[in-house]
Amino acid sequence: MARTLNVPLVGMDHRGAMQVVRTPRRTGGQGWLAAVAVAFTLAQLALVRPGMGLGWDEAVYVSQVSGHAPAAFFSAPRSRGISLLVAPIASWSSSTSLLRVYLALLSGLGLFLALRVWRGLFPVRVVALAGALFATLWVTVFYGPEVMPNYWVAIGALAGVGCFLRVRADRRDRAALWGVAASAALMAWMRPTDAVWVTLPLFVLLVCAPRWRRPRLPAALVVGLGTGAVGWIVEAHISFGGLGARLADASRIQGGLGWNIAVLDQLRSLRGQTLCRPCTGSVPAPELIAWWFALPLLAALGLAVAVRSRRTGGTLLPLACATTASLPYLFMIGYAAPRFLLPFYALLAIPVADALIHLVTTPRPAWRPVVVTLVAFGLAGHLAVQYAVLEDAVSRSTAGREGWARTASELHRIGVRPPCVLTGHEALPIAFYAGCSSAQTQGHNASTTRADLLRTARQTPTATLVAAEDRPPGHARGWPSHRFGDLRIHVGPATRSGSQG
Numbered sequence: 001m002a003r004t005l006n007v008p009l010v011g012m013d014h015r016g017a018m019q020v021v022r023t024p025r026r027t028g029g030q031g032w033l034a035a036v037a038v039a040f041t042l043a044q045l046a047l048v049r050p051g052m053g054l055g056w057d058e059a060v061y062v063s064q065v066s067g068h069a070p071a072a073f074f075s076a077p078r079s080r081g082i083s084l085l086v087a088p089i090a091s092w093s094s095s096t097s098l099l100r101v102y103l104a105l106l107s108g109l110g111l112f113l114a115l116r117v118w119r120g121l122f123p124v125r126v127v128a129l130a131g132a133l134f135a136t137l138w139v140t141v142f143y144g145p146e147v148m149p150n151y152w153v154a155i156g157a158l159a160g161v162g163c164f165l166r167v168r169a170d171r172r173d174r175a176a177l178w179g180v181a182a183s184a185a186l187m188a189w190m191r192p193t194d195a196v197w198v199t200l201p202l203f204v205l206l207v208c209a210p211r212w213r214r215p216r217l218p219a220a221l222v223v224g225l226g227t228g229a230v231g232w233i234v235e236a237h238i239s240f241g242g243l244g245a246r247l248a249d250a251s252r253i254q255g256g257l258g259w260n261i262a263v264l265d266q267l268r269s270l271r272g273q274t275l276c277r278p279c280t281g282s283v284p285a286p287e288l289i290a291w292w293f294a295l296p297l298l299a300a301l302g303l304a305v306a307v308r309s310r311r312t313g314g315t316l317l318p319l320a321c322a323t324t325a326s327l328p329y330l331f332m333i334g335y336a337a338p339r340f341l342l343p344f345y346a347l348l349a350i351p352v353a354d355a356l357i358h359l360v361t362t363p364r365p366a367w368r369p370v371v372v373t374l375v376a377f378g379l380a381g382h383l384a385v386q387y388a389v390l391e392d393a394v395s396r397s398t399a400g401r402e403g404w405a406r407t408a409s410e411l412h413r414i415g416v417r418p419p420c421v422l423t424g425h426e427a428l429p430i431a432f433y434a435g436c437s438s439a440q441t442q443g444h445n446a447s448t449t450r451a452d453l454l455r456t457a458r459q460t461p462t463a464t465l466v467a468a469e470d471r472p473p474g475h476a477r478g479w480p481s482h483r484f485g486d487l488r489i490h491v492g493p494a495t496r497s498g499s500q501g
Helices: 027-047 056-063 081-090 096-117 124-135 138-143 150-169 174-190 192-208 216-239 243-253 263-269 286-308 312-331 338-361 368-413 427-434 450-457
Strands: 004-012 018-026 421-424 462-467 481-484 487-491
Touching (some): 027 124, 027 138, 056 081, 056 427, 081 150, 096 124, 096 150, 124 138, 124 338, 138 150, 138 338, 138 368, 150 192, 150 216, 150 312, 174 192, 174 216, 192 216, 192 312, 216 243, 263 312, 286 312, 286 368, 368 427, 368 481, 368 487, 421 450, 427 462
Antiparallel strands (some): 004 018, 481 487
């Protein structure tokens, strides 16, 4: 028999202020959260294929801590948090499968801990359903085992807002206070600018709503954000000419941040594109994007349910943080990537789950079977769509990464072997696969000059990669060329091979 204990539930007193209500709950409810996290981990291992090679951005992040290849150029928008997260594996092993398994296990644990924070703020069935909704999105399953920061910002946001609410409800909850600081640090460690957008409503509440103030909450938020972002800020002064210069460079690389409605771009990316830049083409079929339009409707219903039950704080705050987290990626950027909205989805899952539970439990008994059936069919269709898109995204990503691996093998065959340098078309990820350095003379990853590149090519095996239909850059026009698939490989004078074609 499961034992019981008193768990704090957030309620409202007669003046509308948040208060803690101690109520008996079964500890066995935690098992549902663990089941969601385990199922999420298994889905990653089964559907994303641990052997899938590293993507472009992953190659950049892993190269910072890997002994397999030299560190790639690290541009202004990036932060080193995800590199440090994978360092326990990537620093000594080049096995992508091992890295994927490590991240799948870690992401499952992170989801469990973030959901556990919300026990007591909402019934366990709402929290478990929220976790299941978030964990079954194709973009969540795809990026859980990827060396990318966005999933971890989402986990930090979900845990941080929950801990904030717990401290607001019970100022004696020291664990929750530490959770606020740790969650803010995790977000800032991964993506400092995202952390600012997520926490903006928390600071607004602390400044503008006296009854929300707790003396230690602002300190916990500031210390957490500062601890996570300090490395990024120091690097800005050392390598980018200051914090303002780094932010300006980051904006330029992202196409210039400003008023730019990217809602359609995000819709186009829902067909399974990991990056939609430039984002052209038609909007996906209605069955692929219906869930995206259902989210705000269900979230609004969740808010209405909260207002009726007098617990608006627990619902309104994640909604507010979800909204601010999504603003830069829906209205301030000229391209789209589904992973950018992961914090939005994680926070929105709580009110959406609350709305769905309300739909299936509150109708009159005569209507309840009909409502339950409709919701069940809707969720089943939603799952079918998510996993169809996931399969397509995994297949296309795997094919592209296998192509990079084949090109790396061909480079080795024609004499471009470590220590070596690659430049040109898709040189950065291919260089990682080949164990080479990458260098560019122009573009977002510019890290050398033409004169330095020519000097290097006389001393080190060097190759310039060009799309087969394009002309080579000026520095490589006199170099011997080799056709391989859709590429033409121009090899520098220091390359020695007996098998060039």
